[in-house]
Amino acid sequence: MANAAISNVLKEIEDGNDRIDLSNCELNDDDVGHLCEALLDNSTVTYLGLSGNGIGDEATRVIADMLKSNSAISTLDLNVNNIGDDGALYLSQALRVNDTLAELFLYGNQISVVGDNHLLYGLQENSTVSFI
Numbered sequence: 001m002a003n004a005a006i007s008n009v010l011k012e013i014e015d016g017n018d019r020i021d022l023s024n025c026e027l028n029d030d031d032v033g034h035l036c037e038a039l040l041d042n043s044t045v046t047y048l049g050l051s052g053n054g055i056g057d058e059a060t061r062v063i064a065d066m067l068k069s070n071s072a073i074s075t076l077d078l079n080v081n082n083i084g085d086d087g088a089l090y091l092s093q094a095l096r097v098n099d100t101l102a103e104l105f106l107y108g109n110q111i112s113v114v115g116d117n118h119l120l121y122g123l124q125e126n127s128t129v130s131f132i
Contacts, residue, residue: 006035
């Protein structure tokens with residue numbers, strides 16, 4: 001299911017779609033890598049939905065690296081995944097340099113107070129995120 005979904009989404013990105021929702025598609029780290037590679041310099045996708053995929057810290061690192069150069073995504077839904085404190089650290093590093101993300105959804109992950117502190121650190125340098 002994930003391979004077909006990724007193939008379809010890559011076509012949607014090429015076609016200029018502004019909303020990509022891959023929630024509950026059983027994505028793996030490779031799928032996330034292919035998706036993020038396509039979004040690195042993309043200027044049309046403003047919403048990226050990846051909730052309910054079991055995304056862990058390593059895939060979150062890839063997402064965070066993409067966010068460091070992507071200047072279009074304003075909403076990122078990572079609800080109900082397996083993101084822990086390391087993933088929160090990667091996201092906080094992206095928040096320090098990304099100036100387009102406005103909403104970041106992280107409900108239902110394994111982020112503890114340590115991860116919350118990482119995110120707060122990232123938000124100190126970010127003036128665009130209004131909801132997390």
